[in-house]
Amino acid sequence: MPKIEGTERIDQYRLRVPKGFVQGMRTEGIIFVDETLEQELELESVRQVANVATLPGIVGKSLAMPDIHTGYGFPIGGVAAFDAEEGVISPGGVGYDINCLSPGCKILTEHGYWISIEDVFDKYRGERLKLFNSEEGHNDCSDVLLATRRQIDEKESALRIVTETGRLIEGSKEHPILTPQGYVSLENIKEDDYIVVYPFEGVEYEEKEGVIIDEGSFQGEDPQIIQYLRARKILPLRWNDSFAGILARVIGFAFGHRHLGTMQGRLTVSFYGKANNLNELMKDLEKIGISSVLHVRERTYSIETVSGNYEGKSKSAELRIASRAFALLLKKLGVPFGKKTEIAYDVPDWIMKAPLWIKRNFLAGFFGADGSILNFKKCTPLPINLTQAKKKDLEDSLFDFLKRIKSLLEEFGIHCIIYKIKSKNNVTYRLSIVGEENIKVFLGKINYEYDLEKKERALFGYAYLTRKTLIKDLITKAYETALKIYKNTKSLQKAHDSVKDLVNRRFVERHLYRRHSKVRVPKTFPEFKEFVKEFGVKGGFVKEKIIQKKEIIPEYNYFYDIGVYHRAHNFIANGVVVHNCGVRLLKSNLTKEEVEPKLKELVDLLYTHIPSGVGSTGKIKLNHEELKKVVRKGAIWAVEHGYGEPDDLQRIESYGCLEGADPEVISKKAYERGKDQLGTLGSGNHFLEIQYVDEVYEPEIAQAMGLFKNQITVMIHSGSRGFGHQICDDYVKEMLQAVKKYGIELPDRELACAPFRSREGGKYFAAMKGAANYAWANRQCLMHWTREVFLMLFRLSPKDLGMKVVFDVAHNIAKEEFHTINGKKMRLIVHRKGATRAFPKGHPELPECYKEIGQPVIIPGDMGRVSFVLVGLPKAMEETFGSTCHGAGRLLSRNQAIKQAKGRSIKQELAEKGIIVRSAGKETLAEEMPDAYKNVSNVVDVVHNAGIAKKVVKLRPMGVIKG
Numbered sequence: 001m002p003k004i005e006g007t008e009r010i011d012q013y014r015l016r017v018p019k020g021f022v023q024g025m026r027t028e029g030i031i032f033v034d035e036t037l038e039q040e041l042e043l044e045s046v047r048q049v050a051n052v053a054t055l056p057g058i059v060g061k062s063l064a065m066p067d068i069h070t071g072y073g074f075p076i077g078g079v080a081a082f083d084a085e086e087g088v089i090s091p092g093g094v095g096y097d098i099n100c101l102s103p104g105c106k107i108l109t110e111h112g113y114w115i116s117i118e119d120v121f122d123k124y125r126g127e128r129l130k131l132f133n134s135e136e137g138h139n140d141c142s143d144v145l146l147a148t149r150r151q152i153d154e155k156e157s158a159l160r161i162v163t164e165t166g167r168l169i170e171g172s173k174e175h176p177i178l179t180p181q182g183y184v185s186l187e188n189i190k191e192d193d194y195i196v197v198y199p200f201e202g203v204e205y206e207e208k209e210g211v212i213i214d215e216g217s218f219q220g221e222d223p224q225i226i227q228y229l230r231a232r233k234i235l236p237l238r239w240n241d242s243f244a245g246i247l248a249r250v251i252g253f254a255f256g257h258r259h260l261g262t263m264q265g266r267l268t269v270s271f272y273g274k275a276n277n278l279n280e281l282m283k284d285l286e287k288i289g290i291s292s293v294l295h296v297r298e299r300t301y302s303i304e305t306v307s308g309n310y311e312g313k314s315k316s317a318e319l320r321i322a323s324r325a326f327a328l329l330l331k332k333l334g335v336p337f338g339k340k341t342e343i344a345y346d347v348p349d350w351i352m353k354a355p356l357w358i359k360r361n362f363l364a365g366f367f368g369a370d371g372s373i374l375n376f377k378k379c380t381p382l383p384i385n386l387t388q389a390k391k392k393d394l395e396d397s398l399f400d401f402l403k404r405i406k407s408l409l410e411e412f413g414i415h416c417i418i419y420k421i422k423s424k425n426n427v428t429y430r431l432s433i434v435g436e437e438n439i440k441v442f443l444g445k446i447n448y449e450y451d452l453e454k455k456e457r458a459l460f461g462y463a464y465l466t467r468k469t470l471i472k473d474l475i476t477k478a479y480e481t482a483l484k485i486y487k488n489t490k491s492l493q494k495a496h497d498s499v500k501d502l503v504n505r506r507f508v509e510r511h512l513y514r515r516h517s518k519v520r521v522p523k524t525f526p527e528f529k530e531f532v533k534e535f536g537v538k539g540g541f542v543k544e545k546i547i548q549k550k551e552i553i554p555e556y557n558y559f560y561d562i563g564v565y566h567r568a569h570n571f572i573a574n575g576v577v578v579h580n581c582g583v584r585l586l587k588s589n590l591t592k593e594e595v596e597p598k599l600k601e602l603v604d605l606l607y608t609h610i611p612s613g614v615g616s617t618g619k620i621k622l623n624h625e626e627l628k629k630v631v632r633k634g635a636i637w638a639v640e641h642g643y644g645e646p647d648d649l650q651r652i653e654s655y656g657c658l659e660g661a662d663p664e665v666i667s668k669k670a671y672e673r674g675k676d677q678l679g680t681l682g683s684g685n686h687f688l689e690i691q692y693v694d695e696v697y698e699p700e701i702a703q704a705m706g707l708f709k710n711q712i713t714v715m716i717h718s719g720s721r722g723f724g725h726q727i728c729d730d731y732v733k734e735m736l737q738a739v740k741k742y743g744i745e746l747p748d749r750e751l752a753c754a755p756f757r758s759r760e761g762g763k764y765f766a767a768m769k770g771a772a773n774y775a776w777a778n779r780q781c782l783m784h785w786t787r788e789v790f791l792m793l794f795r796l797s798p799k800d801l802g803m804k805v806v807f808d809v810a811h812n813i814a815k816e817e818f819h820t821i822n823g824k825k826m827r828l829i830v831h832r833k834g835a836t837r838a839f840p841k842g843h844p845e846l847p848e849c850y851k852e853i854g855q856p857v858i859i860p861g862d863m864g865r866v867s868f869v870l871v872g873l874p875k876a877m878e879e880t881f882g883s884t885c886h887g888a889g890r891l892l893s894r895n896q897a898i899k900q901a902k903g904r905s906i907k908q909e910l911a912e913k914g915i916i917v918r919s920a921g922k923e924t925l926a927e928e929m930p931d932a933y934k935n936v937s938n939v940v941d942v943v944h945n946a947g948i949a950k951k952v953v954k955l956r957p958m959g960v961i962k963g
Contacts, residue, residue: 003038004046007031013946017062021050022747029053029062030879034942037066040891040934048075051747055080056755057087059821059828063880065835066942067889067934071095073750076834076890079883082756084816084827088744089761090753091728091735093831094768095812102158102170103556105573108198110141111245112364112447113205113357117560117573120144126242128287129562129571130198132178132541139198139455139539142571143893144562158554159186163544165466167197169576170552172559176749177576180543185749194543198572199463201444203412206355208239213350217332228325231903232289239355246284247333248351248358249365249449253281254335256369260327261338268320269327269335273369273450275317280450282319289902292321341390341426344397347404359408364449366405373454374443374461376528379468379521381461384433384442389426402431412445414438440465459540460532467531472519475507583717583811583886584652584779585858585869586786587705589802590712590794592692595958598793600916602690603959605789607918610688610782610961611680620678620781627671628663630678634773635808638780643679644787648780650847652808653837656776658815662766667730674723674774679781681718685890685928687962688786689715689860691867694956701871701952704853705806713955714803715867716782717860719812724771731764756829765814765829772813779808806869807856809836811886817845819881830881838872838884838949857949861888861936863917863928863962864910867955868940876948884949888936901926910960919962928962 002009008016010030015038017029029049033041045068052074053062059081068077073092082088106114109127124144133140152158160170161177169177173187178196189195214236218226229235234243254260257272271281275296282292296317321327331337334348351362372385386405390398402418409416416433433442443462448454486495496505507522526534535543562571595602622630630637635656639646649655681688693711696702707713720727738754738761739746746752754760787803794801814831821828839846841854850856857870865888876882892900906925910917919925943949 004041004043007046009035013942017046017050017053019053022047022054024054024745024747025050026055026058027053027061029064031064031068032066032880032885032942032946032948033068034066034938034945037934037938037942041068042070045070045075045077048073048748049078051751052078052080052093054745054747055082055088055090055751055753056744057083057085059083059087059819059826060881063883065880065883065885066939067834067885067887067936069890071833073748073752074831074833077885078833079831079835079880081817081819081828081830081881084756084829087756087829088753089756089765089814089829090751090831091732091764091768092750092752093833094814095724095728095833101172101175101560101573102554103558103560105169105171105560107562108200108202108572108575111242111357112200112202112360112445114202115205117562118558120560120562125240127245128242131570131572132196132198132539139541143896152554152557152559156554157551158559160548160550160552161186161189161195161546162548163195163197163576164547165197165463165470165544167544167575169574178570180537189546189549191546191549193546195546195576196537196541197463197544197575199444199459199466199540199542199575200447201462203356203360203445205357208355210239212237212239212244213329213332218328221328225325225328228323228903229329233902234288234329239358243288244354244358245361246288248354248361249368250281250284251330251333251335251348251351252362252365252367253369253450254330255340255366258335260330260335267324267327267331269330270321271319273317273319275315276452277368277450278317278319280452285321287899289899290321290323290326292319294319342394344390344394346397346401347408352404352408356411359411360446361449363405363408363446367446368448368450368454371448371454373451374439374457376461376464378527379525381436381439381465381528384439386431387421387428388431389423389428392427395427398427398429402429405431409433409442409446412441414441414446436465436468440469456538456540460536460542461528463535463542464528464531468521468525471521471525475519475521583715583858583860584783584808585806585856586714586716586783586803587707587806588712588714588790588804589800590790592710592712592958594794595690595692595712599690599959602789602793603916603918603961605793606688606690606786606959607961609785609789622675622678624671624675627675627678630777631661631663631666631770631773633657633777634661635776635780638777638784643781643784648783648805650849651805652776652780653810654772654815654845655847656773656780656808658769658772660766661769661773662763663770665763665767666727666770670723670726670730673726674721677721677723678774678778679785680721680778681716681782681961682721685887686718687715687860687863687928687960688717688782689863689867689957689961690959691715691955691957693953694866695954697951697953698871701853701950702869704850705856705869705952706804707806707869707953713806714783714786715858715860715955716779716786718775718779718782720771720775720778723774727767727771731760731767734760735764768814772810775810776808807850807858809855809858811836817881819877828881830883832883832886834886834889835883836886837882838870838876838880839882840872840874840877843872843877843882856952857884859885859887859936859940862930862933863957863960864913864915864930865936865957867936867957869952869955870940870944870949871952873947873950875946879946880948884943885939888933888939890932891934892932897929897932898926900931901929904929915957915960917960917962919960924962 006021010016013034015031015033019025019028049062049064063079064075065077068075101117103118105117107117108114108130128141128143130139130141158170159173162168175186180194215226260269278294285292298315300313336345370386375382406416415438416431418431421428421430433439443458447458481498482495485498635652691713693707693709696709732752735752735754812833814829817830818825819828836857838857839855841852846855854871859868861867906929907917944951
């Protein structure tokens with residue numbers, strides 16, 4: 001049974017995405033995965049394969065290689081071909097993001113406070129952003145992938161929409177907003193349409209310097225406890241740490257549903273409750289590196305009452321945490337130790353001193369555990385109660401504790417009462433939030449955490465009470481207006497005429513003659529349950545009507561956007577749900593045995609001589625005119641300027657230069673970003689790796705490539721850096737306009753495209769060629785400096801070193817190629833996004849040296865396992881437009897990888913495997929650790945066994961340079 005519902009397995013290595021998976025598919029999709037890799041498939045990446053199949057002029061199938069993962073528009077690992085005459089070209093098919101919201105938009109974080117979208121650039125503290133997880137039907141949160149902005153064109157306008165409750169969102173015309181029917185651009189939303197909003201007000205963020213708890217609080221404890229907490233960055237815990245919000249709500253929940261005590265002399269902590277709620281708690285614990293295990297048991301029960309015996313079954317869930325260090329941390333942070341009914345405790349002092357956003361998290365966790373669920377009697381909310389019991393001799397302690405909770409609530413403007421209730425064995429007090437306004441403030445500013453049912457109902461309740469308040473305000477204004485007219489005219493008719501659109505005549509009579517002081521909603525106002533049925537969206541989101549849409553001229557200079565790791569690709573702005581390279585292989589005459597004694601020195605020298613890292617600048621400084629020559633000539637420019645040899649060009653895809661690149665269609669901003677980055681490795685998954693040939697599968701083909709057992713090779717993975725990214729950035733905006741101009745319907749705005757033969761399509765193709773040429777020139781310069789380091793260290797002549805290019809192939813590119821489709825030769829625009837060209841032997845575009853064996857295909861793995869060299873096969877021309885995979889394929893987001901790497905030394909782990917690594921920082925190693933990627937051996941086995949490429953050699957890493 002396929003993992004993704006609606007897909008069909010064709011054979012052991014192919015999965016079909018049938019027409020109809022998404023509306024408007026012109027052809028089916030094929031994903032090359034075996035059953036093992038299928039388990040790692042994301043629904044969103046499969047949907048992207050289907051979305052690509054909706055584009056005009058698509059030829060054959062929409063394809064994805066086994067290293068598939070979610071990308072921008074097209075999946076990474078995606079391949080699609082379009083008729084050159086009738087089809088389109090899309091930046092999303094090569095690689096790209098858009099920025100579309102106005103500054104000042106408030107973005108909701110997981111901690112219940114807002115940050116302005118522009119502050120994500122320089123004030124982002126690592127908070128996860130709230131989003132709508134449509135698959136699971138509730139609110140969720142995600143780390144920020146990227147924050148971007150773009151300058152607004154001189155004559156560009158923005159659109160502003162206002163909802164019936166006063167929510168405002170403003171941005172560029174193409175920015176998508178979630179509606180009950182799916183995402184719709186601001187341009188296509190109309191007044192009286194409904195959009196999906198998140199009805200939560202939250203609190204403002206407040207800075208507070210200082211430390212909550214540090215290592216000094218653990219004096220005399222086992223040093224391993226301190227090491228454990230330090231490794232997870234929990235110690236020292238500061239007020240402004242994102243972890244402070246998580247721990248506050250965990251501790252709040254612990255005041256209700258937990259056991260913190262000793263078992264067999266060992267300090268332990270467990271949480272109790274419903275399995276769904278404990279799963280939410282588990283997610284928070286994972287964010288701070290704390291492992292937990294959920295145990296669910298079914299029990300039978302028998303209850304004897306005056307009416308008889310009642311028997312049944314119930315499920316109980318327990319979340320167990322093995323970490324003694326975490327249990328001790330909770331104790332020191334004030335979680336009650338022992339049975340809560342038998343001990344005195346109070347709200348921790350640090351909570352009382354905390355900023356409001358931390359207090360909000362504590363209270364939301366506590367009410368999530370012990371607070372009553374929101375209920376209504378028709379239109380009126382019933383009190384929200386917090387009931388606590390203790391042994392009778394602890395009555396004063398219990399009362400004082402609830403007084404502290406009451407004082408915390410009062411800081412939010414929430415008034416409540418405390419009273420004693422009857423109890424047989426213990427003393428019991430109840431804190432009760434009474435009064436509609438108090439309840440509304442609690443729901444809008446605090447709410448519940450961990451209990452999904454309580455949270456959803458509370459969100460619906462806040463939306464309902466907000467509407468009720470608006471109606472009552474309108475009625476109050478109507479009364480005041482009618483009263484004023486009546487005083488001036490003494491005419492009941494004129495008084496009613498002034499407000500007849502809002503209230504009926506009976507209302508006017510009643511309020512004018514009887515002077516009613518209390519305003520009630522009309523009888524036509526729906527009861528709470530009716531409101532939820534009509535306007536509620538699963539997870540606590542609600543539908544709100546647009547009452548105003550207006551085109552404006554922005555008084556600001558930039559639009560902003562945020563990308564998140566979560567597959568939902570959205571975030572919450574002003575309460576509204578809004579949608580948010582290449583490789584070269586070098587061979588040498590050196591062997592593993594010759595290099596091993598000098599490996600560390602070699603890695604250090606390469607790290608010194610090869611510029612790398614975020615924002616790195618190179619040794620080559622180019623003026624505007626010289627950079628234009630790079631755009632036109634690519635690797636040829638580099639060779640002409642002494643970076644390499646003419647023979648290098650014979651072993652580069654397209655000989656290192658795509659003809660037709662036009663420097664004049666590239667923006668000044670792109671040139672500004674590219675002028676200092678030529679000859680730089682970059683960051684992220686870009687690398688320079690020293691390897692050796694570990695295994696030879698095809699001796700004759702390997703010999704033709706000049707490869708042999710234990711031979712030293714160097715793999716360089718880098719691209720066009722900020723230059724190419726800016727080109728994509730510039731053209732996506734133009735493509736979005738082209739989509740409207742040419743009447744192209746898209747299932748996803750990220751598929752922005754233009755007809756290939758259009759002016760816009762031609763301009764982008766010419767600019768993209770320039771980016772590809774820049775990338776080839778970049779890798780040529782990196783290769784040249786790599787040769788120099790080897791020559792210098794090993795004191796060899798160039799001939800003795802024998803460092804030559806095996807091949808250089810692009811990973812992200814759109815190319816004009818001829819392919820035979822149903823017996824007919826066609827000119828196609830083949831998009832390869834995170835995919836590699838794999839032409840078979842005899843193909844006219846291959847250099848003479850590879851005509852008899854086929855094109856070398858270079859597949860890098862992660863830095864802790866292996867890489868491969870393959871060769872293209874004829875079947876690739878029949879099934880994949882001469883394409884195959886490009887690498888291992890990402891398995892974890894960068895933030896997920898960082899989280900999993902906490903407490904580990906990735907550098908040491910690699911050293912234990914004999915791999916020396918140098919990088920710009922520990923975070924880079926964590927982001928790129930081997931666990932973050934699929935096993936490249938599995939990926940390569942799929943394309944090998946599917947017959948589209950054949951394994952030639954396996955390469956194993958010895959030393960790695962990361963940006």
